[in-house]
Amino acid sequence: MSSAPPIRIPDGFVEELKARIRPSDVIGRKVKLTKKGKEWVGLSPFTAEKTPSFYVNDQKRIFKCFSSGMGGDVINFVMETERLSFMEAVEKLAEEAGMALPKASPAAAEEYDHRKRLQAACEAAAEFFEERLRAPEGSGARAYLEGRGLSASSWSKYRLGYAPDDWRRTRAHLHEKGFTDSELLEAGIIKESDRGGEPYDMFRGRLMFPIPDARGGIIAFGGRALQPDAKPKYLNSGDTPLFHKSTVLYRYKAAREALGHGEGGGLIVAEGYMDVIALCEAGFGNAVAPLGTALTEDQLQLIWRAGPEPVMCFDGDRAGLGAAYRALDRALPFAEPGRSVFFVLLPDGMDPDDLIRAKGAGAMAEQLAARLPMSELLWRRERDAEPLDTPERQAGLEARLMAACGHIRHAGVKAAYERDLKSRLRDYLWQLREAKRAANYQKRPGKPGRPGSAQILSEGEPAQEVLKQGAREKIGGLSLVLRAIDNPGLLAIGAEMLAQCAFADADVVRLRDAVLDLANDGIPIDRGTITAHLANSGNIRAAGLLKDYPVTPQIATNGSEAREWLIALEQYVAMRRSSDQETGFGTDSASADPTLSPQEWRRQLQKVAERQALKVRMNEASSKRSDS
Known part of the structure; x- marks a missing residue:
């Protein structure tokens, strides 16, 4: 079928069309219907149900789905199930009924x-x-x-x-x-x-x-x-x-039909024909692709018409990252409540076809589940654009972030982006300062050496890459946090001490905080729950540390290995105490670095009070170990 010229449907045409078409014939092609009295009954095409609640009445020329609340005539059904506009549905049904559409001239x-x-x-x-x-x-x-x-x-x-x-x-x-x-x-x-x-x-x-x-x-x-x-x-x-290639998406009709009618979600946008076919063959039937050009505004509107939260899936190479950035810039102005875009950047230079053939559909599902929101990709792009080693460059980062927010047309979304990105900026600059303090502390003469050989990861460098270089043991405190994840019983004897440790690496801190957050919420601790928690909060690199580090052996909480773990934690706590004394956080007055973010300031104030109680418990534990 080709698009009809602009027309005005005359009065009576739609009613005649519906009169010529038996709804059960059209609907029966998508729903298995069973005759029940004067009506046809079947399972809803809009929800996953086991007991039929979908009814079609040919006499009244309507359908009703009680599980989803949807209903209407046969035109409404075609619009909903095939994601067509009213005119597209009318043309489709008119062609089936042998009715010629009226012509404008x-x-x-x-x-x-x-x-x-x-x-x-x-x-x-x-x-x-x-x-x-x-x-x-x-x-x-x-x-x-x-x-x-x-x-x-x-x-x-x-x-x-x-x-x-x-x-x-x-x-x-x-x-x-x-x-x-x-x-x-x-x-x-x-x-x-x-x-x-x-x-x-x-x-x-x-x-x-x-x-x-x-x-x-x-x-x-x-x-x-x-x-x-x-x-x-x-x-x-x-x-x-x-x-017109700028207004068409490969396999759009089939993809929007496969998308279904669940809440949220959207199409998967890949880069090429074979990627789309590979995704479909692996069970991701809602995949489409632009046609050899950067994503256009017209194509974005098509994508959003099918679903509010599409996923842009790009190859894991420099060209793929560039394509993701261009799509981000194209989509950002149109972001609004209930309409956004997510991104997947595949690993090791792979495209979807490569990943599925090498690792299977499950690996692709994992990548889609770990998708990045627009705000995260925007933050990473601008953060990694240049070193942040001077106040001028830090100010430049803030200027770039706010300039990007300025393109968002929806006032509420624009304000939300500004709040989120300013918060990220404050927290990240605080982490840089903490890392610098820790590095300077190690260089001071007469200070105790740091446990292990600490390496502070560059924020622009994936943690997985460092691990592949054989530097797992160089990430200070990582093995201690992972020991707690693999042995949740250790938290019963060392959670408070773990919370006070001064880890210089930001991803190790994120791992530690995730462990304590889940433990405080009563959620069982294991690598799967921690990975999901980190991925949902956008901390993909921290999750990568967890994924790539081998599982540590089980240890008894009343044995020598547990005591050694506590002693190692004490060294990091001692570093925190020494650092606090230098910055003023070791005093009851809690005078602090005025450049800290308000959120971090409140956290540090709370820790001042907690630290006094911790000192007493640590001294008691030390006395007991000396006696043994």
Whole structure:
């Protein structure tokens, strides 16, 4: 189907359309219905239910879903289940009913018929390419698809094809089907020779991906070269009366239907055809892709129309990160309550197809679950743009963050972003100051050495990379926190002491705080719950430390290893006491660094009071260990 010209539906047309269509016939294609008296009954297509609560009444020409509260006529049903506009649903049903849509004018009617003719040419080309894929000449394309793990049934599902490696084979076939050169040129299937010769095929010797419009009709093609040195690797149709690549998403209709009707959520936006197909084959049927261009405003509106919280899934390389940043800048101005964008940056330079083939659908699900909100990606980009070693550069970070917030059009969301980013900035600068104090403390003559060989991670450097370099043991305090995670019984004897430890590394502090927060809430402590807690709060690097560090052996809380763990904690507590004395936090007056954030100031004030009680308990514990 092609888009109809602008029309005004005359009075009575919609009622006549509904009168010609039996709702149970249309709805029955998506819902298994059983006759019950005068009505049809089935399971709701909008919710997951076990007892049927979905009813269709052909006499009244309505449906009602009691589990979701939805109801209406057959047009409403098509709009809801296929994510179509009113006009799109009317056109679809009118075509099924054999009713001609009213035309706005003779010129509009002629244009509408012409577009339908061009789309018929694209459909005929798609069928031809599908046939050639299964013919002997398509052996190379078939081998490529089989090497990517796609079976013949998948070829049919996505209507994959092969364009013969011939200059005029497709053109000749479509001539036989009654299409003229003028029509094929306008549909983008053939091209004019720049030397005055006869037109030639646009696609030759390529694996073909038909591109449907929002209602499933083929309007364009993408072709992948099968030779490694062929240029370009991917070739898309140019703009035509049917197709404007900046307003179309690959596989949009099928993806929005697969999205379902649960609360929240949205489409998964990948970068290419094979990524989308790999995601669909792995069970993520709500995947789409732009067509060789950066994401446009029109495409964003399409994406949000399908669901309020889409996920942009980009390759884990420099180009993928750049694409994520461009998408962030495009989406940020349109953020509003109930409408946002999330991001997934895949690891190790992989794309979705690579990750799924190497590690399975579960690994992809984990990446999607750990998606980053726009605010987190914005914070990371600006934070890592330059070193923050001077007041001027720190001020520059704040200026960049506030400038980005200035692009948000919704006043409430803009204010929320400003609050969130200013809070992040205060906390991060405080962490930098703490790390600097700890480093200066170690350099002071006559001070006790720090336990282990501490290494402060750069905030711009993923913790996983440091771990891969064999530096696990260099991250001060990490092994002590992980020992508590793997042995939750240790918290019963050392939680207060653990809370007072002066860890210089920000991610170790986040791990420690997550452990104590969950323990205080009565949630069982294990690596899974800690990882989920960190991921939900956006602390992906801290979660990476936990993931990459080997599980520590179980120890008895009344044994020598537990006592050694307490002694090691004491050294970090001693560092905190010494640092507090230098900054004034060791005094009852609690005079503190005036540059601390208000949140941290309140925390430190509370710790002053707690520390006095802790000293008594530590002295008692030390006496008992000396006696033993």
